Amino acid sequence: MFTNCKKVLIPLSKYRRYSDTKSVLQIIEKGQIGQKVFVKGWIKSIRKQKTGTFLDFNDGSTMQNLQLVILHSLDTKISVGSSVSATGVLQKSPKGQNEITADKVKLVGECDLAKGYPFAPRKSYEPKYIREYLHLRPRTRKFASLLRIRHAATLAIHQYLDKNGYFNIHTPIITSNDCEGAGEIFKVMPDNEQLKKSMVKENQPLDSAYFDGKAYLTVSGQLHLEAAAHSLNKVYCFGPTFRAENSRSRLHLSEFYMLELEQAFMEKLDDLLDIVEDLVKNVTTVLLQNNQGDIEMCRGKKLDDSWVNKEFVRIQHSEALDILTNKLNKVVKPNVGISKEHELALTEYFENVPVFVTNWPLEEKPFYMKGISNNKVAAFDLLAPNIGEIAGGSLRENDYDQLKSKISSSNPHLEWYLDLRKFGSVPTGGFGLGFERYIQFILGIDSIKDCIPFPRWPHNCSL
Incomplete structure (x- = not known):
């Protein structure tokens, strides 16, 4: 009955009623000269000249401002930051850009700069200062670009995974288990x-x-994803995760977003690395194609994307230790692991190409990772230049007895997880990618607190 079912895409225009309002992006890219248009947005700057008043106007749809030319008197209450609506005729400026000669500009919301608005026109501020006004931060040009890039990256991730046959699973935010076992x-x-x-x-x-x-x-949707993978094969989740870690470093948040993927019948770690590498390169390529202006706004310059066309480096943990100690003269303390300093040194050593470090010592990784020879596990960390670890994953332990021996001591409430190895078990593998750390890597942003709309960290949950 259902063997020949096909997806039917119904045009949105059949149901949606569009208003006459045009976005700034639509007007800049597709506006017809001589057309009467209606726009709504915010004033970014005001320049008064003999020939008229010129307003830089934006509605958030693009980083580019649209110029409104006012040939009549302007409401004195309209200032930088005010919200307005305007009607006028679309024309070409002397520089060949689309602009609106406005016959009407209506004040929607006043912005009295003298009443404490923290961002003065044409003045730049340090990220730490802007962070004090999280509710107003999206109004700054750079952070608005960041928000558009987050959206574009999220969309690119979903599209990539959908195209490759993965199903999006909504894993619970409230859970009875600590997946990582670190107590955070x-x-x-x-x-x-x-x-x-x-x-x-x-x-x-x-x-x-x-x-x-x-x-x-x-702290992770992984265990629930494994349950879904035992039915749907290829699954992922993309949502908020939480770590109660007492750190206010540039790389840590108490609440952050993580892309997690699980796949059944995964027997080789290299196959998992291929998926991670292809995903990161694909999403980055999409951003470079569609969001170059916003990327340059955030970085202050073009992104050096030479690494996108290179194979990511793949080295084993033992090789990483050898490079650190014998070639870079770094001190690696026993039972401490590879530090953030070591991660950055490794990516610099490999000329700023992302590095996979594989086959980690058993004692340095969580209970669910698959054991291999010499007390190692089939696990990886992906290190990115200037950031360090942005992703980590492994093959999962699918031997019932091996897994039970680890769970009994670390988490006694995971009988359901053992059932996955009892009924129709298959080899599985997966990873988690820190979304904000990926954004940091792409945009060259120093603090992860400036990569998420409303950051939470120890001693900060102000709104």
Whole structure:
């Protein structure tokens, strides 16, 4: 009955009623000279000359401003930052750019700069200062570019994975397990004394009453993805994850977004590395094709994308240690692992090409990673220039007895996870890519706090 089903795409225009409003992007790219247009947005600058008043106008659809030429008197309440609507005729400026000769400009929302608006016209500010005004930060030109790039990268990721047969799975934000086993978890419990008292059972602590057990904000959707992969084969999730790590460094957030992918019948680590490399290169290429202006706005210069056309370096953990100690004269402490300084040194050594470090010591990785010879696991970290680790993953342990021996000591509440190895088990593999760290890498942004709309870190959750 369903063997010949096909996807049917119905044009949105059949259902959507469009207004007469045109976006700045539409007007700049496709506007017809002589056409009457109606726009809504914000004033970015005002220049008064003898021939008229010139407003730089933007509605967020593009980094390029549209010029409004006002030949009549302008409402004195209209200032930089004000929201306005305008009608006029689209014309060519003396420089050959589209502009609107406005016959009407209506003030929608006043922006009185004297009342404490923190960003003065034509003045630049340090990221730390701008970060003090998270609710107003999207109005700065550079951060607006960042938000458009986040959208474009998110869309490119979904399109790439859909094209390659992966299904998007919504994994839970509230969970009963700590996937990584590092203890960097936020506990979830009701903030309502009456509710808590009504749900408390005899001899049960308050923090376990609501869910009949302790619950946490997720550090990873991986384990739930593995359950889905045992049915759908190729799956991914892309959502917020949380780490209760007491760090305010330029590379850490308490809440961040992570792309996670799991695939069944995955037997070779190199096959997994191929997927990661192709994904990163593909998404970056799409951004370079469609968002070059916003990228240059964020970076202050063009992106050196030479690495996109090169194969990522692949070295084993033991090789990385040899390079660090014998060629770069770095001190690697036993049982500590490769530090951030070491990660950056390795990418610099390989001329700023991303580096896969594979086959890690068993004791340095979580319980679910597949064991191989010499107390190693089939795992990888992907290191990016100037950032360090942006992704990590592994083949998953699919031997029931091996996995049970690890779970019994680290997490006794994962019987359901063991069931995946009991009923129709297959080899699986997957990875997690830190979205904000990828954005940092592409845009050359120093602090990860400037790669997410509303960052959370220790001692900061102001809105």
